[in-house]
Amino acid sequence: MSSRLQSKVVIVTGGTSGMGEAAVRRLAGEGATVVIGARDKARGEAVVAEISADGGKAAFVPTDVTREEDVARLVDFAVSEFGALHGAFNNAGGGNSQGSIREMDASFWESVVSLNLTSVFYSLKHEIPAIIASGGGSIVNNASVVGAAGDPSAVAYSAAKHGVVGLTRSTALDAAKDGVRVNALLTGLVNTPLWQGFTASNPEAANSILSQQPTGRSADVGEIAAFTAFLLSDESRFISGAALAIDGALTAGY
Template sequence: MSMRFADKVILVTGATSGMGRAVVERVAAEGAKVVLAARGEGAGNAFVAELHAAGRDVMFVPTDVTVDAEVRRLVQRTVDHYGRLDGAFNNVGAATAIGPVTAIDHDAWDAELALNLNSVFFGLKYQIPALQAAGGGAIVNNASNVGVTGAAGMSAYSAAKHGVVGLTRSAALDTAAAGVRINALVTGGVDTPLLRGAMGPNAAEAIRAAGAMHPVGRVGQSAEIAAFVAFLLSDEAAFITGAALAIDGGLTAA
């Protein structure tokens, strides 16, 4: 494996499970110093211990990314500890307000946007100045196929993820001249603990059924997402910014 991220500092939110965990493992294996952010201290500390045992240079900062002050503290601790920030993967998100738009109450709507959209806004707000101070870098925001399409029963989640795509494009235009690249992932179904938990006791069967909806005939794997995120964070993607890039098994092409 290459060492594309030697001497680079990468921040990952939602870092202890699924796609976030896979990205941490990938960029750390390629030489990055990695700051892990998540709410669960037990899972965060356990993952860091595992990575330290493998010789990785990582740090865990417990963070609720829906809170402006906590995200500010996260980025500041990153810079204080490692002296710089070179890249970030804003990965936190989940669909929690399920049902027709007429059945979603105000609090559930606000919570959905806070988790899926405000968290990305807070990340960009504090990550961009840190990247600029380091001379430039890259940010990847995790959107979704429903960030570019609709989905029955997922109006709040789709609205938030459409917002992530729009926020990504606008912020990329704001920062392109300063050497900061910002892109969004348009992901299809990915086999993660979060997805399996949402699908209940028959998760394996449900995931096979979800895979059949994708033209390639399966859902994605977290390692596949991580490989793409690592590319976008690397200098190999220096000419890519402001894009909403599908890694979805052809789902949005159908």
């Protein structure tokens, strides 16, 4: 594996499972020092131990991304412990279908927006100054294909992910002259533990979803991680403010 991220310090939120964990392992494998922010302390420490055993560098900070003080502490730890911050993969999030907006509880809306949009606001607010002070770098926000088109079965989640795309574009413009790039991933169907659990319990529904995929398959988490590593590296230094689909051509038909 390349060493294109050598000497870079990178934060990954939601880095204890799925796309986040795959990104942590990929980034560490390419030479980055990775600071994991997530709620699962046992799993976070286990991932750090495995990376360290393989010769990589990583640390874990218990983080609830819906709390600004936790996000601020995560960024402060990266800078104080490793001397700089050069990048971030703001990956933490999640959502469930909730039916029509006419039946949606306000508390559900607030919880989904807090986890998927406000958390990214907190992350960018604290990461950007630290990255500027470190000489510039790159941030990747994990949005979703439902950040590019509506979904009547996931209204709150779709609205939040549309917000992530808008936040990405606006902050990319705001920070461009300071040497900070900001991009969003429009991820499609990915073979995460969540998807595997859904497939096991709802095989017919899973097959129906898969039938709508132009490629006929889900993405491997490693494919998302590889693209994230590219966007966090200097090889992508002229890419900023973009919402980049990594979805097997799904949004090509939107």
